[in-house]
Amino acid sequence: AEHAPEGKRGLFTSWIQLTATLGFFLSLAVIYLTRHAMTAESFGAWGWRVPFLVSVLLLAISIYIRLKLEESPVFAEMKAQGKTSKAPLTESFARWGNAKLVLMALFGATAGQGVVWYTGQFYALYFLTTTLRLDYENTYLLIGAALLLGAPLLIFFGWLSDRIGRKFIMLAGCLLAVLTYQPIFHGLTLAANPALAEAMTRTPVQLHTGEFHGALDVTLDAASDAARKIIGMKHVYSETDLARNFLNNHGIPFELVPATSGAPLTLTVGGSSVEGFQAKAYEAALAPAGYPRSADLARVDRLKVIGLLFVLMSYVAMVYGPIAAFLVELFPTNIRYTSMSLPYHIGNGWFGGFLPLIAASIVIYTGNIYAGLWYPIGIAAMSVLVSLVWVAETKDKSLND
CATH class of the missing domain: 1.20.1250.20 (MFS general substrate transporter like domains)
Structure with missing residues (x-):
C-alpha cells in the first residue's frame, strides 16, 4: 500500500x-x-x-x-529522519x-x-x-x-x-x-x-424438553458450547443433548419447544410422538417423514x-x-x-x-x-x-x- x-x-x-x-x-x-x-x-x-x-x-x-521485501519509501524516509516510534505498542x-x-x-x-x-x-x-x-x-x-x-x-x-x-x-x-x-x-x-426443504414444510419435527427456557437461554447454551469446544472442556450430556445430537447427526432440522405436561422429553414428528430418547424409536418415527439422507x-x-x-x-x-x-x-x-x-x-x-x-x-x-x-x-x-x-x-x- x-x-x-x-x-x-x-x-x-x-x-x-x-x-x-x-x-x-x-x-x-x-x-x-x-x-x-x-x-x-x-x-x-x-x-x-x-x-x-x-x-x-x-x-x-x-x-x-x-x-526480498524492502521498506516502503514513506517508512524509509521517516526512519532516515529519526521519527520512528520508540514504543509502538505503547503509542498504539x-x-x-x-x-x-x-x-x-x-x-x-x-x-x-x-x-x-x-x-x-x-x-x-x-x-x-x-x-x-x-x-x-x-x-x-x-x-x-x-x-x-x-x-x-x-x-x-x-x-x-x-x-x-x-x-x-x-x-x-x-x-x-x-x-x-x-x-x-x-x-x-x-x-x-x-x-429437505419439502420435508421441513410437510412434516416438521419438534423436540419438547424441560431444558427449554426461551430463545435467549438456548443462545447462551450454544455460546457456552462453542466456548467449551474452543478451550477443550468436557461436557456431561443430558438426555436432551443426546436427542439433539441424534437429530443433527441424521440431518434432521427441528424446533426446540417447552416440554409437554408429564414428559420431560418428547419428540413429535407429524402425528407421531416418542417420549424420552430412544434411538431406534426415533428412527422409526422419522422414517415416514421423508427426510433425505443426502x-x-x-x-x-x-x-x-x-x-x-x-x-x-x-x-x-x-x-x-x-x-x-x-x-x-x-x-x-x-x-x-x-x-x-x-x-x-x-x-x-x-x-x-x-x-x-x-x-x-x-x-x-x-x-x-x-x-x-x-x-x-x-x-x-x-x-x-x-x-x-x-x-x-x-x-x-x-x-x-
Missing part, C-alpha cells in the same frame, strides 16, 4: 486481497484431486496429509518473498487517540469484514456439505466455480474504492449481508436439496447454487477488496504496522475464524439450520452502525500524515 501511487492504492492492494480467495480455491483443488486419486479409506488413513505436505512449497515461496494501545482508531477499525470494519468473508466462503462450504448433505465433489466444484467468477470483483471493488471511497463499499457489503443472508441460504436449500443429485439446480454463491462472493469482494488500503490510511506511519495488525487479526482470526464453530453450535442447540446465520448478521450489523457513526472515509488521506 505504501508503494502504491496516489489514487491507485485500492486497486494495487486489492491484488493482495485476491490471493486469499485464490489460495482457498487452490486448497479445494488440491484436496479434490487428492481424494480422487485414492480410495476414501486411504484418504482417511493417510491421504489427508498430502495437502499439508504440498503447502510446504508455498511456505518456502512466502519466506523467499518476505526476505495506551494513548487514547490511537487506541480509538484501533477500536474503530476492529468494530467498524474488520469484525464485519471477517464474518462476511468466512460466511461467503467457508460457512457456505460447511452448509452445503454438512447441512444440505451435498457430496464433496459437487460442493467443491460449485464453490470453486463461484470463487473463480467472484474473484475479479475483489479487483473491481478495490479500483472502485479509489473513486468513491472505501467506507461506503465496505459498509454496503456488510449491510447487504445483514439484509439478505437468510433468504440466500434458504435459496441454497431449495436449489441444492429441495427434498441431496438428490438429479434435483440439484447447479446454476442457481452457483448464482447464490456468486452473490455471497460479491459481498466478500465488497468488504475485503478495499480493506487493506483502508487500514493503511487509517493509522499514522510511525505506528501503522503495529496498530493495524491487532484489528485485522482479531477481526479475521477471532470474529471470522470462530464463525463456523459458533454458527454450528447455534444450529445444533436450536435445531434451526438457519439460526447460525444470526451470528454473522449480528456482527456485520454492529460494524455497519459503528462505521456510520464513528468511522471516517480514508480515501484521500495522505500516508505522510
Whole structure:
C-alpha cells in the first residue's frame, strides 16, 4: 500500500486481497484431486496429509518473498529522519487517540469484514456439505466455480474504492449481508436439496424438553458450547443433548419447544410422538417423514447454487477488496504496522475464524439450520452502525500524515 501511487492504492492492494480467495480455491483443488486419486479409506488413513505436505512449497515461496521485501519509501524516509516510534505498542494501545482508531477499525470494519468473508466462503462450504448433505465433489466444484467468477470483483471493488471511497463499499457489503443472508441460504436449500426443504414444510419435527427456557437461554447454551469446544472442556450430556445430537447427526432440522405436561422429553414428528430418547424409536418415527439422507443429485439446480454463491462472493469482494488500503490510511506511519495488525487479526482470526464453530453450535442447540446465520448478521450489523457513526472515509488521506 505504501508503494502504491496516489489514487491507485485500492486497486494495487486489492491484488493482495485476491490471493486469499485464490489460495482457498487452490486448497479445494488440491484436496479434490487428492481424494480422487485414492480410495476414501486411504484418504482417511493417510491421504489427508498430502495437502499439508504440498503447502510446504508455498511456505518456502512466502519466506523467499518476505526476505526480498524492502521498506516502503514513506517508512524509509521517516526512519532516515529519526521519527520512528520508540514504543509502538505503547503509542498504539495506551494513548487514547490511537487506541480509538484501533477500536474503530476492529468494530467498524474488520469484525464485519471477517464474518462476511468466512460466511461467503467457508460457512457456505460447511452448509452445503454438512447441512444440505451435498457430496464433496459437487460442493467443491460449485464453490470453486463461484470463487473463480467472484474473484475479479475483489479487483473491481478495490479500483472502485479509489473513486468513491472505501467506507461506503465496505459498509454496503456488510449491510447487504445483514439484509439478505437468510433468504440466500434458504435459496441454497431449495436449489441444492429441495427434498429437505419439502420435508421441513410437510412434516416438521419438534423436540419438547424441560431444558427449554426461551430463545435467549438456548443462545447462551450454544455460546457456552462453542466456548467449551474452543478451550477443550468436557461436557456431561443430558438426555436432551443426546436427542439433539441424534437429530443433527441424521440431518434432521427441528424446533426446540417447552416440554409437554408429564414428559420431560418428547419428540413429535407429524402425528407421531416418542417420549424420552430412544434411538431406534426415533428412527422409526422419522422414517415416514421423508427426510433425505443426502441431496438428490438429479434435483440439484447447479446454476442457481452457483448464482447464490456468486452473490455471497460479491459481498466478500465488497468488504475485503478495499480493506487493506483502508487500514493503511487509517493509522499514522510511525505506528501503522503495529496498530493495524491487532484489528485485522482479531477481526479475521477471532470474529471470522470462530464463525463456523459458533454458527454450528447455534444450529445444533436450536435445531434451526438457519439460526447460525444470526451470528454473522449480528456482527456485520454492529460494524455497519459503528462505521456510520464513528468511522471516517480514508480515501484521500495522505500516508505522510
